Amino acid sequence: xxxxxxxALVAILLLTCAHCALAQTPRSVxxxxxxxxxxxxxxxxxxxxxxxxxxxxxQSGPGVALGKHNARAAFLARRIAERLGDALVAPVVxxxxxxxxxxxxxxxxxxxxxxxxxxxxxxxxxxxxxxFAAHGFRNVVFLGDHGGYxxxxxxxxxxxxxxxxxxxxxxxxxAAYYQASSDGYAAMLRKQGYRDDEIGMHAGLADTSxxxxxxxxxxxxxxxxxxxxxxxxxxxxxxxxxxxSAALGQAGVDAIVARTxxxxxxxxxxx
Numbered sequence: 001x002x003x004x005x006x007x008a009l010v011a012i013l014l015l016t017c018a019h020c021a022l023a024q025t026p027r028s029v030x031x032x033x034x035x036x037x038x039x040x041x042x043x044x045x046x047x048x049x050x051x052x053x054x055x056x057x058x059q060s061g062p063g064v065a066l067g068k069h070n071a072r073a074a075f076l077a078r079r080i081a082e083r084l085g086d087a088l089v090a091p092v093v094x095x096x097x098x099x100x101x102x103x104x105x106x107x108x109x110x111x112x113x114x115x116x117x118x119x120x121x122x123x124x125x126x127x128x129x130x131x132f133a134a135h136g137f138r139n140v141v142f143l144g145d146h147g148g149y150x151x152x153x154x155x156x157x158x159x160x161x162x163x164x165x166x167x168x169x170x171x172x173x174x175a176a177y178y179q180a181s182s183d184g185y186a187a188m189l190r191k192q193g194y195r196d197d198e199i200g201m202h203a204g205l206a207d208t209s210x211x212x213x214x215x216x217x218x219x220x221x222x223x224x225x226x227x228x229x230x231x232x233x234x235x236x237x238x239x240x241x242x243x244x245s246a247a248l249g250q251a252g253v254d255a256i257v258a259r260t261x262x263x264x265x266x267x268x269x270x271x
Contacts, residue, residue: 029081030089039135042088049087049139049268050132052125053077054153056096056146059110060211061203061235062227065218066112068211070094073145075214076177076256080143083261087141090128097121097149106148110235118152125156133169139268142173143260150178176263177256181210184259185252192248200239203230206252208241213249 028034031050034042055070074092081087098115099106107113129140140160142153153173160171185206186199198205211219221244230236 029078029087032091034088039088043136046086047088048137049081049084049141049264050090050137051077051081051087051141051143052090052093052128054093054096054125054142054144054146054149056098056148057094057112057114058098058107058146059113059235060207061230061241063220063224063230063241064203064208064211067094068207068215068218069145071215071218072210073143076145076253076260077143079253079257080260080264083257084264087139087264090132093121093124093128095121095124096146097152099148107235118149121149122152122156122159125153126159129156129160129171130163133164133167138169139264140169140171141264142171143177144173145178145181147178147182170268172264172267174260174263174267176259180256180259181252184255185210188251188255189248194243197238198240198243200237200241202237202239203235203241204237204239205241205244205248206239208244209246209249210252211249212244212246213253216246219244 029047031039053073053076055067055073057066057070058068059066060068070092074089077089077092081089095114095116097118098113099108101108101115108115125142132140142156144150144153150173157171157173164170186196189199189206190196194205200206208219208221208224212221224230224241224244227242229240229242
């Protein structure tokens, strides 16, 4: 039988270890994981770039969950920030323009899609960026995972650059991020022998493979593979997700992260 002294000593050591673990500053690059003092210390240590990941809540056919863009934007932004070394990641913007409500257009024809006006979306991003600038960030990076609001992001950056003229803070939307996840990724898949009518524009092989690499729990892969070819009436546009795989998606993830990191470094060099 263990002596009471040794039991007490073990208990003290375990408690001490637990306190030490709690006292450590989180290594997370996610803003929401930090206290304000941890954020202050991170900035003083050189983390002066903030990435704002922008997703969207929309249908992606019967095989992919509605939060696809939100999960993907958060995952990729985290990977990009970790690779950059001087960046943190803001909360995901999940409410984005998705088309008219009445009559419903585009993805709004499917239950679960959420839309907001372009003006409200842009104002939200401008206010978020101004908040970060007021708190000491010097580079505000917008990463938009959805094609429908890319022009909104360009207008936001133009507005901020005008307001910040002559100040040590800059806004940017690296074109490499969306290009690598759309046309760039499609070109990679073509080189591997996949056809355009598989790759698709929305919820096809490309979209679904990326999601399998990022958040596989959001994909109903077994049901997709057992089911028939899906079409526009199902919310799948121009593609066929049945041969999707995490391995295909991982190649896309690696390319998106690498190209976006390079683009951000080039844009912020010397600032």
